[in-house]
Amino acid sequence: MELRQLRYFVEVVDAGGFTRAADRLHLAQPGLSAQIRQLERELGQPLLHRSGRSVSLTEVGQAVLPYARAALAAAEGVRQTVDEYTGLLRGRVAIGVVSGGTGELVDVPAVLADFHAAHPQVEISLIEDSSERMQAALPAGELDIALMGTADATPPAGVAFRTAVDQPLVAAVVPGDPLAQRARPAIPLTALRDRPLICLPRGSGVRTVLERACADAGFRPQVAFEAAAPQMLLRLAARGLGVAVLPAADEEDLGGGLRVLRIKQAGLRARVVLAWRSAGPENPAARALLERLLAALPEQ
Template identity: 70%
Template sequence: MELRQLRYFVTVVEEASFTRAAARLHLAQPGVSAQIRQLERELGQPLLDRSGRSVTVTEVGEAVLAYARTALGAVEGIRQTVDEFTGLLRGRVALGLVSGASIGAFDVPALLADFHDDHPRVEISLTEDTSERMLAALCDGALDIAVIGLAEEDPLPGIALQILIDVPLVAAVAPDDPLLAPPGRTSVPLAALGDRPLISLPRGTGLRGVLERACAQAGIRPRIAFEAAAPPVLAQLAARGLGVAVLPA
């Protein structure tokens, strides 16, 4: 078993294609296929299912994948340790970000640009997704760091957590909404939203998780009428009287 075989295997899984994996690795596709078949022969089990239009991982391959990523990560860690002694920092950092996180308190483009200026040999990748999927990506090694919204303070074992910002949720409504009566009212009980159409982030986001948990504790079933990935869009929908938007303050 060779490290390059593990690297080829992981790349094919990530690309779901031998052709795309070969292009990413800057290699000929037959060579990548041959090395993975050699790895499968050595292990005595197929790691990839080649029968469909895209390449998928078998049950055995799924179990092997975590170890392959760990092995490649260990080798990269050795290289980085040696580089630190020579004053050279390089590698790859995969960052995940919930939609809208770069608005307001977080200037993510500036942060990444400054990091790139300080460490030009470090490859940075950035993706946006739901908190739920990014937690899974952290667990299987596809992401190194994720800025997410959380419904629980301890989401998963093995995940280190640092709170960057903690803000209350608010109900945003149109100026003439009955929830604002009497004038000067600044808060409403959650039960008051039980029969109202709600506007929320999609399922799998931290905000949605907090909303659903709070509603369950209050004994009400939220009626989600509109979903959008960006909080400003939720506010715009509420401003036009389409429902009550649940937003970070």
């Protein structure tokens, strides 16, 4: 029995079939199938039920799978221990960034480029996704680090974070909008009832905060337009298509002659956090990248 055969077995199970597993492993499917059959011959029992392109575990396969995973984890632990003693980092780091970009907050490409130059043996995987999906991916081990929005001031179970942005939400309207005619540059949240709103998409921290606050106020927000990039929200509002609800910004930065109105509602805030699993990243490479990203965060 060889360690690579156990790795192939686990990959086939995780991928749900030989074709996808072969693609992930960059192997020819016949060769992968041959290795699994060789493992089964050595063990004297079939591990997988094969049905077309799908596979399922036999009873023996179900019993073997935890030990196969443990063996692979132990082998990786040996490698990581040696690497830590020699000062060499390698492995894989998966990082997620909220859709719409956070370039003004942290120059993620620059941090990744510097990290890659210092640790060329580390494979870096970067995805852009919704905050909601990334929050679920962290404790599941699908991501090591995420720069994401959150609707809560405290992290959920299994996640730790450091707050990078904590700003009130504001409304942006064209000068001729009825909301802009108020004497004071502030409105109650209920003033947005029955108004077409322009907001970040569902799954974002800002959208979740808005929907919660409106529900508490007794109405459902009528989101007519949504976009991941705040600048798109402002461009839509500048055309008079609705009220843009977004994190606070200086009025001169908005462009398009928009009027900024403070929303008088407790807890209506936009938060962006750098998050990781509460137990800490599992591999030294992820821990090293997390340290660099934490250092790059703006002071709060």
